[in-house]
Amino acid sequence: MRDTSKLPRNDVQNGRKVQDMQKNEPSLPDLTDYDLSRYIACHECDLLIHLPERLDVYTQVCCPRCSAKQFTVRKSPIDKTLAYALTALVLLSIAVSFPFLRIEASGIENSISLVQSPLTLFNEGYGMIATIVMLCVIALPAAYLLCLLLLLIPLFRGKSARASLVYAKLIDGMLPWIMVDVFVIGVLVALIKLIETADIILGTAFWAYIAFAAVFIGINTIVSKRQLWFWVVNAGKANAN
Numbered sequence: 001m002r003d004t005s006k007l008p009r010n011d012v013q014n015g016r017k018v019q020d021m022q023k024n025e026p027s028l029p030d031l032t033d034y035d036l037s038r039y040i041a042c043h044e045c046d047l048l049i050h051l052p053e054r055l056d057v058y059t060q061v062c063c064p065r066c067s068a069k070q071f072t073v074r075k076s077p078i079d080k081t082l083a084y085a086l087t088a089l090v091l092l093s094i095a096v097s098f099p100f101l102r103i104e105a106s107g108i109e110n111s112i113s114l115v116q117s118p119l120t121l122f123n124e125g126y127g128m129i130a131t132i133v134m135l136c137v138i139a140l141p142a143a144y145l146l147c148l149l150l151l152l153i154p155l156f157r158g159k160s161a162r163a164s165l166v167y168a169k170l171i172d173g174m175l176p177w178i179m180v181d182v183f184v185i186g187v188l189v190a191l192i193k194l195i196e197t198a199d200i201i202l203g204t205a206f207w208a209y210i211a212f213a214a215v216f217i218g219i220n221t222i223v224s225k226r227q228l229w230f231w232v233v234n235a236g237k238a239n240a241n
């Protein structure tokens, strides 16, 4: 309710009654009257942008006030994301199953796998770093891809996905902790240093993880917060039917 004690005195002096003023004021719109899926808030300036009813494929939506890019309309994002997610899971499985690299120095040869590297760190007393490496490089990317599959497979088949909101929240929550690209850059920098002192033979897992990182980055270009929300809304509609 409006606090009339804070109204300026000259309103009353000008002969306008408070009740009349309230009657003349436009009432606040009821949010249920609007299709909220057709509104987005600009991530740069918070302007509420009303989307047109139809958006052609590859249309790039930008903020009319600050020109910040909001999103690009993609063709069949479910099919593409499913294909990418399955490919990424296969590549990650290869990366954890085969030797990552082999080092030869002074006649001694040693090979290491992707899973062995955090275990070695743990045995050396770096438990915290080992846990972070295991989580950010292997466990969370795998969990992210599984949640994505659980969200999208029912939508692809036109069936309901009851836990879609939970999967979407998990996907969005896990992403900041996944450091696939950081790991790849770190490995490449370490290899440049090691190559001066030892012979390095890159294993199957190394190439598989590089390919996995590239596919994973491709997935992230599609799976935005907005895209996740639209998938959740579509899953809700499937539930209603």
Ligand SMILES: [Zn+2]
Pocket (backbone or CB within 6 Å): 042, 043, 044, 045, 046, 047, 063, 064, 065, 066, 067, 068
């Ligand atoms: Zn803006």
